[in-house]
Amino acid sequence: MxxxxxxxxxxxxxxxxxxxxxxxxxxxxxxxxxxxxxxxxxxxxxxxxxxxxxxxxxxxxxxxxxxxxxTPLGRVVCLGMGIFWLLRLVVQFVGYSPQLWRGKRFETMVHVLFSLFWLYLTVVFLRVYWQ
CATH class of the missing domain: 1.10.287 (Helix Hairpins)
Known part of the structure; x- marks a missing residue:
């Protein structure tokens, strides 16, 4: 990990x-x-x-x-970071209009790439907390 x-x-x-x-x-x-x-x-x-x-x-x-x-403190920090990045992932879809990226190759690629990055961060941090 x-x-x-x-x-x-x-x-x-x-x-x-x-x-x-x-x-x-x-x-x-x-x-x-x-x-x-x-x-x-x-x-x-x-x-x-x-x-x-x-x-x-x-x-x-x-x-x-x-x-x-x-460490217990490290795991709690991971919980906080996991929540932070989970909320950032949600905002990727509800905070930005699809008009900003839909139908645009570069913008769609960036949207997908960062969505996957936010998901990766969320999964890693929350997995550490719940291990």
């Missing part, structure tokens, strides 16, 4: 750094121009802290896989 945490840790770390490209890729300078200053800055700040949380989660998985798998 610990090897799964190494894989997860690596992927979460990469995902955290991917967030740095969001403003440019999603053209936030133009898209957010009509927003008030507080709303614009909130988007940037929240994205930064989401990326930080994802990075720290990845580093936790990379550095403390044995503790996550074999």
């Amino acid at each position: 610990e090897v799964h945490f190494k894989v997860i840790g690596t992927l979460l770390t990469l995902l955290a750094f991917l967030h740095a490209g969001f403003p440019r890729y999603f053209n936030w300078a133009t898209e957010f121009a009509p927003l008030s200053l507080i709303n614009r800055q909130m988007m940037y700040v929240h994205t930064l802290f989401i990326a930080l949380l994802v990075l720290l989660s990845g580093l936790l998985c990379l550095g403390y896989a044995p503790d996550l798998v074999h």
Whole structure:
């Protein structure tokens, strides 16, 4: 099971750094121009802290896989992470309109890939808790 945490840790770390490209890729300078200053800055700040949380989660998985798998505290942390990623998986389907990806090859591929990733995270974390 610990090897799964190494894989997860690596992927979460990469995902955290991917967030740095969001403003440019999603053209936030133009898209957010009509927003008030507080709303614009909130988007940037929240994205930064989401990326930080994802990075720290990845580093936790990379550095403390044995503790996550074999200690009571680690298993409770896995329960929390499992719930978090399960909710993220649900939001993938109820929080985003299918219009954003349906009928678009790249967007559909990304939607499916991330859905599978959220499912993988959910299964691994919850399996550790219930072992």
